[in-house]
Amino acid sequence: MTGPTSHTQAPTTTPGPLDDQDGTMTGTTSTTTHPDGTRGADGGPADASRGGGRTAYRRDGEAPELTGGALPFSRLLRTELRKTVDTRAGRWLLIVIVALTALAMGLVMWFGRENGADYSTLLLTAVLPQGVLLPVLGILTAASEWSQRTALVTFTQEPRRLRVMTAKSLAALLLGLAVVAVTIGLAVLAHLASAGLAGGDVDLSLPGHIYGGIVVLQLAYVLMGVAFGALFLNVPLAIAAFFVLPVLMNVVSMTVGWVQDRAAWIDQNVASLPLTTLDAAPTGEQWAQFGATSVWWVLLPLALGLWRVARREVK
Amino acid sequence: MIEIENLTKRYGAFTAVDDISFTARPGRVTGFLGPNGAGKSTAMRMMCGLTPATSGSARILGRPYAALPNPTRHVGVMLDASAQHAGRTGREVLTLAAILVGAGRGQVDATLERVGLTSREAERRVGNYSLGMRQRLGLGAALVGDPRVLILDEPANGLDPGGIHWMRGLLRDYARDGGTVLLSSHLLSEVEIIADDLVLIGRGRIVAQGTKEELLSAAGVVVDATDRAALRAAVEQSGLEHTPRPDGTLAVAAQTAEVGELALRHGLVLTSLGSSGGGLEEMFLTLTSDDAREVAA
Numbered sequence: 001m002t003g004p005t006s007h008t009q010a011p012t013t014t015p016g017p018l019d020d021q022d023g024t025m026t027g028t029t030s031t032t033t034h035p036d037g038t039r040g041a042d043g044g045p046a047d048a049s050r051g052g053g054r055t056a057y058r059r060d061g062e063a064p065e066l067t068g069g070a071l072p073f074s075r076l077l078r079t080e081l082r083k084t085v086d087t088r089a090g091r092w093l094l095i096v097i098v099a100l101t102a103l104a105m106g107l108v109m110w111f112g113r114e115n116g117a118d119y120s121t122l123l124l125t126a127v128l129p130q131g132v133l134l135p136v137l138g139i140l141t142a143a144s145e146w147s148q149r150t151a152l153v154t155f156t157q158e159p160r161r162l163r164v165m166t167a168k169s170l171a172a173l174l175l176g177l178a179v180v181a182v183t184i185g186l187a188v189l190a191h192l193a194s195a196g197l198a199g200g201d202v203d204l205s206l207p208g209h210i211y212g213g214i215v216v217l218q219l220a221y222v223l224m225g226v227a228f229g230a231l232f233l234n235v236p237l238a239i240a241a242f243f244v245l246p247v248l249m250n251v252v253s254m255t256v257g258w259v260q261d262r263a264a265w266i267d268q269n270v271a272s273l274p275l276t277t278l279d280a281a282p283t284g285e286q287w288a289q290f291g292a293t294s295v296w297w298v299l300l301p302l303a304l305g306l307w308r309v310a311r312r313e314v315k
Numbered sequence: 316m317i318e319i320e321n322l323t324k325r326y327g328a329f330t331a332v333d334d335i336s337f338t339a340r341p342g343r344v345t346g347f348l349g350p351n352g353a354g355k356s357t358a359m360r361m362m363c364g365l366t367p368a369t370s371g372s373a374r375i376l377g378r379p380y381a382a383l384p385n386p387t388r389h390v391g392v393m394l395d396a397s398a399q400h401a402g403r404t405g406r407e408v409l410t411l412a413a414i415l416v417g418a419g420r421g422q423v424d425a426t427l428e429r430v431g432l433t434s435r436e437a438e439r440r441v442g443n444y445s446l447g448m449r450q451r452l453g454l455g456a457a458l459v460g461d462p463r464v465l466i467l468d469e470p471a472n473g474l475d476p477g478g479i480h481w482m483r484g485l486l487r488d489y490a491r492d493g494g495t496v497l498l499s500s501h502l503l504s505e506v507e508i509i510a511d512d513l514v515l516i517g518r519g520r521i522v523a524q525g526t527k528e529e530l531l532s533a534a535g536v537v538v539d540a541t542d543r544a545a546l547r548a549a550v551e552q553s554g555l556e557h558t559p560r561p562d563g564t565l566a567v568a569a570q571t572a573e574v575g576e577l578a579l580r581h582g583l584v585l586t587s588l589g590s591s592g593g594g595l596e597e598m599f600l601t602l603t604s605d606d607a608r609e610v611a612a
Binding site: 066068069070071075076078087088089144152153155156158160313 | 397
């Protein structure tokens with residue numbers, strides 16, 4: 001090995017030689033040393049991977065060893081979560097979702113001011129606007145990088161594009177879950193307030209399948225948003241398709257007899273109804289119908305979208 | 316170290332990058348120079364695995380980009396300074412890059428300072444940035460992982476002369492510490508200031524490559540003497556290729572030493588003799604003008 005040089009990891013505040021070594025390199029045979037003990041004072045396992053790309057060239061011209069591990073999925077997920085809320089578009093979308101939820105509950109409270117608004121009515125009313133807006137979150141997550149051209153940066157940071165898309169999907173699902181949790185909290189508060197004002201009874205009992213139904217339904221919609229975003233890779237187009245296609249589906253199922261007879265197996269709007277019906281939990285057949293429509297409307301576009309993302313030239 | 320071997324990209328009948336091979340070495344700043352549409356950006360995207368190559372290979376630090384573990388820790392990439400979400404602040408853009416390489420908050424601040432963005436500028440949204448500020452931010456995002464290799468597409472675009480001078484200092488220091496820099500430009504004057512090695516590309520093909528000095532001397536010398544007629548006669552007699560320049564000086568296809576000896580033999584008093592300095596410009600124009608015209612057509 002000749003001419004050991006060192007490349008300090010900490011960016012200095014003034015551009016300049018980072019070490020007092022001469023920094024000469026002969027050919028390609030050189031060694032870069034890692035100054036030990038410079039890995040950050042908190043040096044836990046996660047921090048051990050810090051410290052930039054340290055490279056050691058071998059004399060025989062083989063690929064140099066690169067220290068540090070692969071990009072941990074947790075970091076990828078963390079950045080994707082952050083990206084959904086660190087832009088005005090993303091933040092406003094979340095604010096609008098919560099605001100509309102509150103508005104919907106406010107209306108229910110107003111109409112139920114005499115006897116107090118039901119907890120179940122409050123909760124299920126809020127599910128409606130969210131089912132419309134949460135998918136937009138998924139669409140933005142999957143498609144906005146292509147509209148904003150930041151895909152150029154993202155897929156340079158992690159060339160395994162499906163891994164990025166997994167992180168994006170998971171990030172959107174986690175945010176969807178958070179919104180559902182906030183909604184349940186708001187519904188409880190609204191019910192307590194409404195019952196208190198009207199002097200009615202506080203009744204927070206709700207069939208367990210409703211909670212499950214809401215979670216499954218909203219997460220399916222979020223994932224459908226991700227799927228449409230990945231399929232079109234264009235935010236306005238994906239949003240338009242997301243809202244127009246189900247309506248078209250509705251029209252078709254009302255006019256074409258063959259489809260109408262099998263609507264529960266084809267139309268997701270029909271198949272999702274039993275999930276939030278108070279009277280009875282969905283039957284096995286109803287779950288199967290919801291599963292089938294999810295294949296057509298969520299998994300199929302998702303697979304096509306992922307295939308597209310994996311193959312597309314990033315410009 | 317970046318090794319490009321027979322890299323080719325075809326779009327149907329159009330060949331954007333045509334069988335290019337070169338190596339960008341550690342410790343040097345390599346300028347990738349060519350007119351707009353010459354294939355520089357396509358080649359750089361292929362190096363980073365964003366565009367699949369039709370044939371050939373690009374290896375960075377000995378392996379294909381996609382095979383690098385956590386690539387941005389080893390390779391700092393800026394392919395388009397404008398490819399940033401207009402709604403994010405500069406600091407947020409750097410923070411996202413820092414999280415992925417495992418750098419801390421302190422590194423974000425240090426990098427901001429390194430690329431000359433004040434904390435006030437860092438709090439502004441990228442949508443309000445000038446192109447020069449975006450270049451600084453993009454360079455910062457490339458540097459935050461403390462990589463060994465930098466791949467920068469048109470990094471000096473939009474920088475004022477002071478900014479270009481600053482970038483030269485930064486990249487030279489980076490290379491002196493053993494880093495490899497590959498930067499593209501369509502302006503010779505920029506690359507001439509910053510780069511050590513040059514790769515000239517026109518219409519997808521490499522038309523010349525070598526160290527800046529080699530290419531400079533290949534472009535010949537410019538010479539002037541007190542007795543211009545005698546100088547011209549002497550050069551003509553020697554059989555060296557030459558062209559009179561509009562300002563009365565003479566461009567000669569030779570090394571400075573050859574012309575000096577010639578002057579000595581003929582007893583001429585030279586008033587100036589040197590590599591044709593801006594002559595690299597002429598070479599650039601000559602080497603790429605045909606290509607450039609056809610691309611424009």
